[in-house]
Amino acid sequence: MNIAVSSVRSGDTCDVAIIGAGPYGLAVAAHLRAADVPIRVFGEPMSFWRRNMPAGMKLRSPWIATHIADPRHRHLLDDYFREAGLPVPDLLPVENFIDYGTWFQERVAPDLDTRAVVQVTASDGGFRLALADGASFFANRVVMATGLLNHEHRPEQFDGLPRALVSHSCEHTDSSRFRGQHVAVIGRGQSACESAALLHEAGANVEIICRGNLLWNADPGQRSVLRKAVRSLLGDALIPPSQVGPFPFNWLVEAPGIIHHFTEQSRDRLNERCLAATAVLWLRKRLRDVPVNQGRRIRDARQDGDRIAMTLDDGSTRRVDHVLLATGYRIDVDKMTILEPRLRNRIARHGGLPTLSAGFESSVGGLHFVGSSAVASFGPLLRFIAGAGFAARRITRMAIGDGRAARISTDGDLSSFRQKTPLALAADRERP
Known part of the structure; x- marks a missing residue:
């Protein structure tokens, strides 16, 4: 170098x-x-x-x-x-x-x-x-x-908790350090799903907790019989190269110079729509054995000895060895x-x-x-x-x-x- x-x-x-x-x-x-x-x-x-x-x-x-x-x-x-x-x-x-x-x-x-x-x-x-x-x-x-x-974004429920027990996904490169530990991954986007898959494959006991449902980015040409038929005729011409966001907004995303002329409010709406938390479909099979608590919000989190105890909005409590914040x-x-x-x-x-x-x-x-x-x-x-x-x-x-x-x-x-x-x-x- x-x-x-x-x-x-x-x-x-x-x-x-x-x-x-x-x-x-x-x-x-x-x-x-x-x-x-x-x-x-x-x-x-x-x-x-x-x-x-x-x-x-x-x-x-x-x-x-x-x-x-x-x-x-x-x-x-x-x-x-x-x-x-x-x-x-x-x-x-x-x-x-x-x-x-x-x-x-x-x-x-x-x-x-x-x-x-x-x-x-x-x-x-x-x-x-x-x-x-x-x-x-x-x-x-x-x-x-x-x-x-x-x-990195850290939800306020985890403010003040030690980094040894609560960390952001960007703080780790080696998933094997969590082998044998019970880890709760917070989030539902690509980072959360892939982190959970890597932790599971490294021998950790993993669960995902997220406030919404997991959303998968499937090939847009495979979502309906009509689109399948059209794609069979046009090939990949319907798919923008960067594949950011849902159709048809994904084509607009390819023109940032045009987007720059939008109002701030319009750009905000486009960003919210196209940067929503999703994961790529090829991750789903790697999460078959990973429990997912969807639609659950974390009311509070506290240190409980050498573990973290979290109270969810349904009144249940989760005690884990580590919380991994894949919260973007x-x-x-x-x-x-x-x-x-x-x-x-x-x-x-x-x-x-x-x-x-x-x-x-x-x-x-x-x-x-x-x-x-x-x-x-x-x-x-x-x-x-x-x-x-x-x-x-x-x-x-x-x-x-x-x-x-x-x-x-x-x-x-x-x-x-x-x-x-x-x-x-x-x-x-x-x-x-």
Whole structure:
């Protein structure tokens, strides 16, 4: 792995600093580099995926929507598997995706700086970045690609309970540590169902407790005889590549630029509809022996010796060795503590998320947010890997247009190296 750990000297400058080296940060880096925009990228490659996702997890995104966006589409999943000499799996293991992300980083951001950015401050028309080792750095623009870490949602019933007994699903990578323990998984989405399956397969005594019924994402072409007949004629043409949300909203999700023009209320409704807690159908058979308490709310939870006792809304009590909160994430700008408080206070928000322009720029000029932080402004696609190309293209256009970026390389104008949408990519490149 070719990573520079101390390549930034105090007083160095660049046009764009990217904080975060996951799929979104790397996609933005690839696009800006292709446009000859001077950048610096900070963070450990794929760190959230490596440290906060359970071993054995399979990605739910379809193959065509899981490539990290590359403007010349030279570094796709297909290319990684071909170069690594690995067979293409039916379901993509998280371990392979982490390796793919690292492989991608080595090609588009070989000078990645792994030192932590500890504070970002507005300074002289741009931003001053303070690094963990005391170095500082100036950038005209900053792209916050910091992902989900520190934004996990913990229901208030579990406030104050020790982490040794109540933890969030993102805090564990090894399910075998719970072998022989009685574990209650709280939630009903993909994370809850897959965590329960992995715990069960690792030898834990697992149950799922959720306030609604489990909802399964089935192939939309298989839900009725009519749709089966239509799909037999049209193939996969009826299925959008990213497959986010129910039909027909899943096609609208593919157009975040259009969604950006919706009212806040309309975007909220779309996000609620398309990001509802669901699990992929292939998990259901792995949960056949896992009891599910559906439609149950937890009134309170308390420590009972070395266990947790929970009272449900039907009056029953559950005593377990551990509670695993698979309750998702809620992005909140106030939790982004690397942003200096006065800078944070200047950021306009909606529901805790930054309000963004068409170029993913916040109300603080030059400060951009991508990934889940952009869902309130651009819709559900930005929660998934498939949205990274759109975000990267928009930011690149803004960086070029503001006069601070260098000219695009000899490949021609921006359209000549534009990362294709998943739909266009699906049309001209098939999965092997």
